[in-house]
Amino acid sequence: MLTLYGFLRSGNVYKVRLLLAQLGIPHRRVEVSQLADDTARPAFRAINPIGKVPTVVFDDGRMLSESGAILHYLAAGTRFWPADPWPQAQVLRWMFFEQYSHEPAIAVNRFLRVYTGPDDRTSQIEANHRRGMHALAVMDAHLGRHDWFGGDRYSIADIALYAYTHVADEGGFDLAPFGNIRRWLGHVRSQPGHVLLTQETSAEPVVDLDGVPVSTAPAA
Ligand SMILES: N[C@@H](CCC(=O)N[C@@H](CS)C(=O)NCC(=O)O)C(=O)O
Known part of the structure:
Protein backbone atom coordinates (compact mmCIF):
# COMPACT_ATOMS: atom_id res chain seq x y z
CA MET A 1 0.00 0.00 0.00
CA LEU A 2 1.38 3.44 -0.87
CA THR A 3 2.23 5.93 1.85
CA LEU A 4 1.07 9.53 1.62
CA TYR A 5 2.89 12.13 3.69
CA GLY A 6 0.89 15.21 4.55
CA PHE A 7 -1.70 16.79 6.78
CA LEU A 8 -5.45 16.46 6.52
CA ARG A 9 -6.42 20.07 5.82
CA SER A 10 -3.78 20.69 3.16
CA GLY A 11 -5.48 21.33 -0.17
CA ASN A 12 -2.46 20.04 -2.07
CA VAL A 13 -2.61 16.77 -0.12
CA TYR A 14 -6.38 16.66 -0.57
CA LYS A 15 -5.97 16.61 -4.38
CA VAL A 16 -4.11 13.32 -4.06
CA ARG A 17 -6.49 11.89 -1.43
CA LEU A 18 -9.49 12.76 -3.62
CA LEU A 19 -8.07 11.06 -6.71
CA LEU A 20 -6.96 8.00 -4.71
CA ALA A 21 -10.49 7.70 -3.30
CA GLN A 22 -12.06 8.04 -6.75
CA LEU A 23 -9.68 5.44 -8.18
CA GLY A 24 -10.32 3.10 -5.25
CA ILE A 25 -6.61 2.95 -4.39
CA PRO A 26 -5.99 2.53 -0.65
CA HIS A 27 -3.23 4.45 1.10
CA ARG A 28 -1.83 4.96 4.55
CA ARG A 29 -1.10 8.49 5.70
CA VAL A 30 1.81 9.75 7.74
CA GLU A 31 1.03 13.06 9.42
CA VAL A 32 3.56 15.69 8.31
CA SER A 33 2.36 19.04 9.53
CA GLN A 34 3.53 22.32 8.10
CA LEU A 35 2.37 24.03 11.30
CA ALA A 36 4.61 21.83 13.46
CA ASP A 37 7.49 22.37 11.01
CA ASP A 38 7.56 18.64 10.28
CA THR A 39 8.40 19.47 6.66
CA ALA A 40 11.78 20.78 7.85
CA ARG A 41 12.65 17.71 9.93
CA PRO A 42 15.65 15.70 8.71
CA ALA A 43 13.50 12.54 8.84
CA PHE A 44 11.18 14.06 6.23
CA ARG A 45 13.89 15.79 4.17
CA ALA A 46 15.56 12.38 3.83
CA ILE A 47 12.40 11.22 2.05
CA ASN A 48 11.74 14.39 0.04
CA PRO A 49 14.60 16.93 -0.03
CA ILE A 50 12.20 19.60 -1.36
CA GLY A 51 10.42 19.44 2.01
CA LYS A 52 6.85 19.79 0.75
CA VAL A 53 3.70 17.72 1.01
CA PRO A 54 2.06 15.86 -0.62
CA THR A 55 4.81 13.28 -0.92
CA VAL A 56 4.05 9.73 -1.92
CA VAL A 57 6.24 6.65 -1.40
CA PHE A 58 5.24 3.55 -3.36
CA ASP A 59 5.71 -0.04 -2.19
CA ASP A 60 8.89 -0.41 -4.22
CA GLY A 61 10.43 2.63 -2.49
CA ARG A 62 10.01 5.15 -5.30
CA MET A 63 9.16 8.67 -4.08
CA LEU A 64 7.04 11.21 -5.93
CA SER A 65 6.21 14.74 -4.87
CA GLU A 66 4.43 17.77 -6.40
CA SER A 67 0.67 17.33 -6.41
CA GLY A 68 0.38 17.75 -10.19
CA ALA A 69 2.99 15.09 -10.91
CA ILE A 70 1.34 12.69 -8.47
CA LEU A 71 -2.10 13.32 -10.00
CA HIS A 72 -0.73 12.71 -13.48
CA TYR A 73 1.06 9.51 -12.51
CA LEU A 74 -1.99 8.07 -10.77
CA ALA A 75 -4.43 9.19 -13.47
CA ALA A 76 -2.47 7.87 -16.48
CA GLY A 77 -4.56 5.27 -18.28
CA THR A 78 -7.73 6.12 -16.34
CA ARG A 79 -10.81 8.25 -17.10
CA PHE A 80 -9.23 11.16 -15.23
CA TRP A 81 -6.59 11.73 -17.94
CA PRO A 82 -7.79 12.17 -21.53
CA ALA A 83 -6.45 10.03 -24.36
CA ASP A 84 -5.86 12.74 -26.98
CA SER A 190 -21.41 14.92 -7.07
CA GLN A 191 -18.75 12.84 -8.84
CA PRO A 192 -18.65 9.17 -7.75
CA GLY A 193 -16.29 8.47 -4.89
CA HIS A 194 -16.00 12.11 -3.82
CA VAL A 195 -14.57 12.65 -0.33
CA LEU A 196 -14.54 15.81 1.73
CA LEU A 197 -11.37 17.70 2.63
CA THR A 198 -11.78 16.92 6.31
CA GLN A 199 -12.71 13.27 5.75
CA GLU A 200 -9.99 10.89 6.89
CA THR A 201 -9.20 8.52 4.01
CA SER A 202 -6.22 6.63 5.40
CA ALA A 203 -6.83 2.87 5.40
CA GLU A 204 -4.65 2.52 8.49
CA PRO A 205 -4.34 4.56 11.69
CA VAL A 206 -2.44 7.75 10.95
CA VAL A 207 1.03 7.96 12.50
CA ASP A 208 3.58 10.76 12.72
CA LEU A 209 7.14 10.64 11.39
CA ASP A 210 8.21 8.75 14.50
CA GLY A 211 5.53 6.12 13.96
CA VAL A 212 3.46 7.39 16.89
CA PRO A 213 -0.33 7.27 16.29
CA VAL A 214 -1.96 10.67 15.93
CA SER A 215 -5.63 11.51 16.23
CA THR A 216 -7.09 13.24 13.20
CA ALA A 217 -10.06 15.53 12.79
CA PRO A 218 -13.45 13.81 12.60
CA ALA A 219 -15.23 13.72 9.27
CA ALA A 220 -17.27 16.85 8.63
N1 LIG B 1 3.85 22.75 -5.74
C1 LIG B 1 3.62 21.92 -4.59
C2 LIG B 1 3.24 22.77 -3.41
C3 LIG B 1 3.22 21.96 -2.14
C4 LIG B 1 3.11 22.83 -0.91
O1 LIG B 1 3.34 24.06 -0.92
N2 LIG B 1 2.77 22.17 0.18
C5 LIG B 1 2.70 22.83 1.44
C6 LIG B 1 1.48 22.35 2.22
S1 LIG B 1 -0.02 22.69 1.38
C7 LIG B 1 3.93 22.49 2.25
O2 LIG B 1 4.41 21.37 2.21
N3 LIG B 1 4.47 23.44 2.97
C8 LIG B 1 5.55 23.15 3.86
C9 LIG B 1 6.64 24.12 3.82
O3 LIG B 1 6.61 25.00 2.95
O4 LIG B 1 7.50 23.99 4.67
C10 LIG B 1 2.54 20.88 -4.88
O5 LIG B 1 1.64 21.16 -5.67
O6 LIG B 1 2.61 19.78 -4.31
Whole structure:
Protein backbone atom coordinates (compact mmCIF):
# COMPACT_ATOMS: atom_id res chain seq x y z
CA MET A 1 0.00 0.00 0.00
CA LEU A 2 1.38 3.44 -0.87
CA THR A 3 2.23 5.93 1.85
CA LEU A 4 1.07 9.53 1.62
CA TYR A 5 2.89 12.13 3.69
CA GLY A 6 0.89 15.21 4.55
CA PHE A 7 -1.70 16.79 6.78
CA LEU A 8 -5.45 16.46 6.52
CA ARG A 9 -6.42 20.07 5.82
CA SER A 10 -3.78 20.69 3.16
CA GLY A 11 -5.48 21.33 -0.17
CA ASN A 12 -2.46 20.04 -2.07
CA VAL A 13 -2.61 16.77 -0.12
CA TYR A 14 -6.38 16.66 -0.57
CA LYS A 15 -5.97 16.61 -4.38
CA VAL A 16 -4.11 13.32 -4.06
CA ARG A 17 -6.49 11.89 -1.43
CA LEU A 18 -9.49 12.76 -3.62
CA LEU A 19 -8.07 11.06 -6.71
CA LEU A 20 -6.96 8.00 -4.71
CA ALA A 21 -10.49 7.70 -3.30
CA GLN A 22 -12.06 8.04 -6.75
CA LEU A 23 -9.68 5.44 -8.18
CA GLY A 24 -10.32 3.10 -5.25
CA ILE A 25 -6.61 2.95 -4.39
CA PRO A 26 -5.99 2.53 -0.65
CA HIS A 27 -3.23 4.45 1.10
CA ARG A 28 -1.83 4.96 4.55
CA ARG A 29 -1.10 8.49 5.70
CA VAL A 30 1.81 9.75 7.74
CA GLU A 31 1.03 13.06 9.42
CA VAL A 32 3.56 15.69 8.31
CA SER A 33 2.36 19.04 9.53
CA GLN A 34 3.53 22.32 8.10
CA LEU A 35 2.37 24.03 11.30
CA ALA A 36 4.61 21.83 13.46
CA ASP A 37 7.49 22.37 11.01
CA ASP A 38 7.56 18.64 10.28
CA THR A 39 8.40 19.47 6.66
CA ALA A 40 11.78 20.78 7.85
CA ARG A 41 12.65 17.71 9.93
CA PRO A 42 15.65 15.70 8.71
CA ALA A 43 13.50 12.54 8.84
CA PHE A 44 11.18 14.06 6.23
CA ARG A 45 13.89 15.79 4.17
CA ALA A 46 15.56 12.38 3.83
CA ILE A 47 12.40 11.22 2.05
CA ASN A 48 11.74 14.39 0.04
CA PRO A 49 14.60 16.93 -0.03
CA ILE A 50 12.20 19.60 -1.36
CA GLY A 51 10.42 19.44 2.01
CA LYS A 52 6.85 19.79 0.75
CA VAL A 53 3.70 17.72 1.01
CA PRO A 54 2.06 15.86 -0.62
CA THR A 55 4.81 13.28 -0.92
CA VAL A 56 4.05 9.73 -1.92
CA VAL A 57 6.24 6.65 -1.40
CA PHE A 58 5.24 3.55 -3.36
CA ASP A 59 5.71 -0.04 -2.19
CA ASP A 60 8.89 -0.41 -4.22
CA GLY A 61 10.43 2.63 -2.49
CA ARG A 62 10.01 5.15 -5.30
CA MET A 63 9.16 8.67 -4.08
CA LEU A 64 7.04 11.21 -5.93
CA SER A 65 6.21 14.74 -4.87
CA GLU A 66 4.43 17.77 -6.40
CA SER A 67 0.67 17.33 -6.41
CA GLY A 68 0.38 17.75 -10.19
CA ALA A 69 2.99 15.09 -10.91
CA ILE A 70 1.34 12.69 -8.47
CA LEU A 71 -2.10 13.32 -10.00
CA HIS A 72 -0.73 12.71 -13.48
CA TYR A 73 1.06 9.51 -12.51
CA LEU A 74 -1.99 8.07 -10.77
CA ALA A 75 -4.43 9.19 -13.47
CA ALA A 76 -2.47 7.87 -16.48
CA GLY A 77 -4.56 5.27 -18.28
CA THR A 78 -7.73 6.12 -16.34
CA ARG A 79 -10.81 8.25 -17.10
CA PHE A 80 -9.23 11.16 -15.23
CA TRP A 81 -6.59 11.73 -17.94
CA PRO A 82 -7.79 12.17 -21.53
CA ALA A 83 -6.45 10.03 -24.36
CA ASP A 84 -5.86 12.74 -26.98
CA PRO A 85 -3.06 15.32 -27.02
CA TRP A 86 -5.33 18.39 -27.25
CA PRO A 87 -7.46 17.67 -24.16
CA GLN A 88 -4.27 16.47 -22.43
CA ALA A 89 -2.76 19.90 -23.14
CA GLN A 90 -5.91 21.58 -21.80
CA VAL A 91 -5.67 19.58 -18.57
CA LEU A 92 -2.03 20.60 -18.19
CA ARG A 93 -2.82 24.24 -19.02
CA TRP A 94 -5.27 24.46 -16.15
CA MET A 95 -3.00 22.53 -13.77
CA PHE A 96 -0.12 24.93 -14.47
CA PHE A 97 -2.53 27.86 -14.07
CA GLU A 98 -3.53 26.41 -10.70
CA GLN A 99 0.09 26.22 -9.57
CA TYR A 100 1.16 29.68 -10.68
CA SER A 101 -1.90 31.95 -10.81
CA HIS A 102 -4.37 30.39 -8.37
CA GLU A 103 -2.79 28.42 -5.51
CA PRO A 104 -0.11 30.99 -4.60
CA ALA A 105 -2.84 33.59 -4.02
CA ILE A 106 -5.85 31.61 -2.78
CA ALA A 107 -4.10 28.91 -0.73
CA VAL A 108 -1.59 31.37 0.73
CA ASN A 109 -4.31 33.78 1.89
CA ARG A 110 -6.21 30.83 3.39
CA PHE A 111 -3.04 29.89 5.27
CA LEU A 112 -2.32 33.46 6.41
CA ARG A 113 -5.90 34.07 7.57
CA VAL A 114 -6.66 30.71 9.17
CA TYR A 115 -3.32 29.57 10.55
CA THR A 116 -1.22 32.64 11.35
CA GLY A 117 -1.91 35.49 13.74
CA PRO A 118 -2.34 39.16 12.92
CA ASP A 119 0.95 40.58 11.72
CA ASP A 120 2.30 42.85 9.05
CA ARG A 121 1.21 40.75 6.09
CA THR A 122 -1.73 43.02 5.15
CA SER A 123 -0.15 44.22 1.91
CA GLN A 124 0.69 40.63 0.91
CA ILE A 125 -2.89 39.55 1.63
CA GLU A 126 -4.26 42.46 -0.43
CA ALA A 127 -1.99 41.69 -3.39
CA ASN A 128 -2.90 38.00 -3.21
CA HIS A 129 -6.55 38.95 -3.03
CA ARG A 130 -6.32 40.85 -6.30
CA ARG A 131 -4.47 37.96 -7.97
CA GLY A 132 -6.90 35.41 -6.57
CA MET A 133 -9.98 37.34 -7.71
CA HIS A 134 -8.50 37.55 -11.19
CA ALA A 135 -7.90 33.78 -11.22
CA LEU A 136 -11.48 33.17 -10.08
CA ALA A 137 -12.83 35.50 -12.79
CA VAL A 138 -10.82 33.61 -15.42
CA MET A 139 -12.21 30.32 -14.13
CA ASP A 140 -15.77 31.63 -14.01
CA ALA A 141 -15.57 32.87 -17.61
CA HIS A 142 -14.23 29.49 -18.76
CA LEU A 143 -17.03 27.69 -16.93
CA GLY A 144 -19.58 29.91 -18.68
CA ARG A 145 -18.66 28.08 -21.89
CA HIS A 146 -17.49 24.66 -20.65
CA ASP A 147 -18.61 22.13 -18.06
CA TRP A 148 -15.07 21.12 -17.07
CA PHE A 149 -11.54 22.48 -17.27
CA GLY A 150 -9.61 19.87 -19.20
CA GLY A 151 -12.02 18.71 -21.87
CA ASP A 152 -15.50 17.33 -22.05
CA ARG A 153 -15.28 15.39 -18.78
CA TYR A 154 -14.13 15.62 -15.19
CA SER A 155 -10.34 15.24 -14.99
CA ILE A 156 -7.35 15.89 -12.76
CA ALA A 157 -7.52 19.55 -13.85
CA ASP A 158 -10.85 19.81 -12.00
CA ILE A 159 -9.41 18.01 -8.97
CA ALA A 160 -6.39 20.35 -8.93
CA LEU A 161 -8.55 23.48 -9.13
CA TYR A 162 -11.27 22.24 -6.79
CA ALA A 163 -8.91 21.71 -3.84
CA TYR A 164 -8.43 25.36 -2.94
CA THR A 165 -11.38 26.90 -4.80
CA HIS A 166 -13.94 25.14 -2.62
CA VAL A 167 -12.35 26.60 0.52
CA ALA A 168 -11.56 29.98 -1.05
CA ASP A 169 -13.89 31.66 1.47
CA GLU A 170 -11.40 30.70 4.21
CA GLY A 171 -8.90 32.91 2.39
CA GLY A 172 -11.38 35.79 2.24
CA PHE A 173 -12.53 35.16 -1.35
CA ASP A 174 -16.27 35.58 -1.77
CA LEU A 175 -17.56 33.18 -4.43
CA ALA A 176 -21.01 34.82 -4.55
CA PRO A 177 -20.30 36.69 -7.82
CA PHE A 178 -19.05 33.52 -9.51
CA GLY A 179 -22.19 31.54 -10.31
CA ASN A 180 -20.45 29.31 -12.84
CA ILE A 181 -17.79 28.34 -10.30
CA ARG A 182 -20.46 27.57 -7.69
CA ARG A 183 -22.31 25.35 -10.15
CA TRP A 184 -19.06 23.55 -11.09
CA LEU A 185 -18.21 23.01 -7.38
CA GLY A 186 -21.53 21.19 -7.04
CA HIS A 187 -20.79 19.06 -10.09
CA VAL A 188 -17.36 18.13 -8.70
CA ARG A 189 -18.91 17.22 -5.34
CA SER A 190 -21.41 14.92 -7.07
CA GLN A 191 -18.75 12.84 -8.84
CA PRO A 192 -18.65 9.17 -7.75
CA GLY A 193 -16.29 8.47 -4.89
CA HIS A 194 -16.00 12.11 -3.82
CA VAL A 195 -14.57 12.65 -0.33
CA LEU A 196 -14.54 15.81 1.73
CA LEU A 197 -11.37 17.70 2.63
CA THR A 198 -11.78 16.92 6.31
CA GLN A 199 -12.71 13.27 5.75
CA GLU A 200 -9.99 10.89 6.89
CA THR A 201 -9.20 8.52 4.01
CA SER A 202 -6.22 6.63 5.40
CA ALA A 203 -6.83 2.87 5.40
CA GLU A 204 -4.65 2.52 8.49
CA PRO A 205 -4.34 4.56 11.69
CA VAL A 206 -2.44 7.75 10.95
CA VAL A 207 1.03 7.96 12.50
CA ASP A 208 3.58 10.76 12.72
CA LEU A 209 7.14 10.64 11.39
CA ASP A 210 8.21 8.75 14.50
CA GLY A 211 5.53 6.12 13.96
CA VAL A 212 3.46 7.39 16.89
CA PRO A 213 -0.33 7.27 16.29
CA VAL A 214 -1.96 10.67 15.93
CA SER A 215 -5.63 11.51 16.23
CA THR A 216 -7.09 13.24 13.20
CA ALA A 217 -10.06 15.53 12.79
CA PRO A 218 -13.45 13.81 12.60
CA ALA A 219 -15.23 13.72 9.27
CA ALA A 220 -17.27 16.85 8.63
N1 LIG B 1 3.85 22.75 -5.74
C1 LIG B 1 3.62 21.92 -4.59
C2 LIG B 1 3.24 22.77 -3.41
C3 LIG B 1 3.22 21.96 -2.14
C4 LIG B 1 3.11 22.83 -0.91
O1 LIG B 1 3.34 24.06 -0.92
N2 LIG B 1 2.77 22.17 0.18
C5 LIG B 1 2.70 22.83 1.44
C6 LIG B 1 1.48 22.35 2.22
S1 LIG B 1 -0.02 22.69 1.38
C7 LIG B 1 3.93 22.49 2.25
O2 LIG B 1 4.41 21.37 2.21
N3 LIG B 1 4.47 23.44 2.97
C8 LIG B 1 5.55 23.15 3.86
C9 LIG B 1 6.64 24.12 3.82
O3 LIG B 1 6.61 25.00 2.95
O4 LIG B 1 7.50 23.99 4.67
C10 LIG B 1 2.54 20.88 -4.88
O5 LIG B 1 1.64 21.16 -5.67
O6 LIG B 1 2.61 19.78 -4.31
